[in-house]
Amino acid sequence: MISADSSSGASLRHSHVFLGEDHDRNERRTWLVIAITATMMVVEIVAGGLTGSMALTADGWHMSTHAAALSISAFAYRFARRNARNPRFTFGTGKLGDLAGFTSAVVLALIALFIAWESFLRFTAPVPIDFSEAILVAAVGLVVNLVCALLLRGDHHHHGHQHGEAPHHNDHHGHHAGHGDTDRNLRAAYLHVMADALTSVLAIAALLAGSLYGWLWLDPVIGVFGALLIARWATSLIRDAGVVLVDYVPPDEDLPEEIATIMRAERCEVTDLHVWRLGPGHHGAIVAVVTEKPRPPSYYREKLAAIHDLSHVTVEVEPQRT
Secondary structure, three states: OOOOOHHHOOOOOOOOOOOOOOHHHHHHHHHHHHHHHHHHHHHHHHHHHHHOOHHHHHHHHHHHHHHHHHHHHHHHHHHHHHOOOOOOOOOOOOOHHHHHHHHHHHHHHHHHHHHHHHHHHHHHOOOOOOHHHHHHHHHHHHHHHHHHHHHHOOOOOOOOOOOOOOOEEEEEEOOOOOOOOOOHHHHHHHHHHHHHHHHHHHHHHHHHHHHHHOOOOHHHHHHHHHHHHHHHHHHHHHHHHHHHHOOOOOOOOOHHHHHHHHHHHOOOEEEEEEEEEEEOOEEEEEEEEEEOOOOOHHHHHHHHOOOOOEEEEEEEEEEOOO
8 A cells, every 4th residue: 555654744645535515615604604693793782882781782792702602613614624635634634523513512511501500690689671672682682593593504403453464455535425424513503503592582581571470580490491401402412522533433323334244245254343433424444354265455445335424444354364
């Protein structure tokens, strides 16, 4: 196998670009959402200063934290794209989206904790509320967040070995994209927007009830409910992104079994198999087999090319020892 020394800056003969097929589109939309959010932030802070409205001013500064959280996703997209062909990233930059998603999920969990704490303080020390002004601010925030959510809506939806020197060793590099594989960076940005939209919906409901019936206690109650729901979203994203970062293979992942089935059909015994995610729609695999009648690695690579999500495959073949 021909290789290149990355420390010398030599270029490899194959590509290690394992970004999602919608990477550029998702990056553009994330920056657009940040622009919308930042614009609303400026408008609300300026309007709050001119009218003396603390509700507008406070929501404007809240928008600034929202834009900062979304920037995690945007800068991850940019960094991954600019360094996609950097040979020092041995398996490309596709996993940066999962890292950004994990980080954003932690921020989302902290936001949920903050909302829960603020709600607790409202229980112990209620504050006066200008209902008409607060409802207006929440309604404007809801509209902005729904627009941003539409822009960000995607399709998302210990083992050790020692390897001896193999007689045959080669790589297969495809460019397949699994349409069902989630871009967790986009999902993180989407959840940030949806969390803010949820907060606006719950706030409007609590404020309407408070203005009509005087139920001031409903505001912190709904705040706690919203915090719990946002925390659940954050926990789910932390789990989904975290397992990718540690190369965990979920129980419902069928790629290992697909690979083993193809190898068994070729009268090969799989002695070592590793499968991991390289990026949205891209997986890597290292397959070591033993067979009585070994064929060149290229033969087995062609057989495995039928598996849609495999983008980087290393095949090692050894003859059966009698």
